[in-house]
Amino acid sequence: MAESGLRICFLGVLDDLCGKRFWFLQIDIITIFPEFFRGPLDHGIIRRAREAGLVKIEVRDLRVHTRDRHRTVDDRPFGGGEGMVLKPEPLFECVESLNLATGDERAAAKQSVVLLSAQGRRFDQALAAELADLDRLVLICGRYEGVDERVGMHLADREISIGDYVLSGGELGAAVIADTVVRLIPGALGNEASTRQESFFAGPEIGGGDLSDKNVRPTQPDSTCASGGLLDYPHYTRPAEFRGMKVPEVLVNGNHEDIRRWRRRSALEKTLRNRPDLLDQARLSEEDRELLAEIAASAEQ
């Protein structure tokens, strides 16, 4: 067994022996297609985070909680209509088997049961950060025409949608949420500053400080600028020229202050172009407002 496999095994045994948690976060995914998760959870950052013991992910087969010969999880909708509906009994039994805190104590225990649903609150980076702060996250994947409403009303703590479109099942949504949340767990990326510089990050600038003061800057030149709720700035790598397309001169001239300012301006430009709605909520500094004025002036020319 590889060293990382041994470590997971060791943490699991410690978990059982001490009745204590050795993971930052445990995610339980409830699905009728457990095989679906073989790919998404086994690569890159999420795999490394599992191997490092930062997160434990358990995929639960809903059919284990059925009692009939055919392992039935769905039934026809009351009132008629198209398709089938996931039955409440296996879902309630499955969640109850996880020994979560009940009622009002669940939030205090930093646990949450989420039903994936096109009708839920739209998932975004702020919600991902909220979920990354939990100790236990349970994701219920719907299928068919959906899930018996009593699950959303009385079993799940919240419903989450990953976007305004309809998927065939909650599994893709659960994978999206798991991936987004895991990369926010301290240590998952190796460099905590990385998440701060990414699109949508709305926390404090690296180095902190009052953003209305235009002299306040991120402390490290190589940290460039935290996104502050904007889209990320453009990234380039070698070669400096590819098929006649050159990397912007400012990035190769080595002047950290020029690079920082160019990146911030580019992030503002891209946000204005692709997601102007984000500018309403973004934490803009005095310098940002100057840059936006510059962008507006150059657009008029």
Ligand code: SAM
């Ligand atoms: N009848 C439902 C509706 O119109 O809202 C759609 C059901 S969909 C075909 C089956 C399952 O896919 C849902 O129960 C949910 O778990 C999942 N799903 C579909 N769209 C989703 C979305 N945008 N976000 C999260 N889960 C979604």
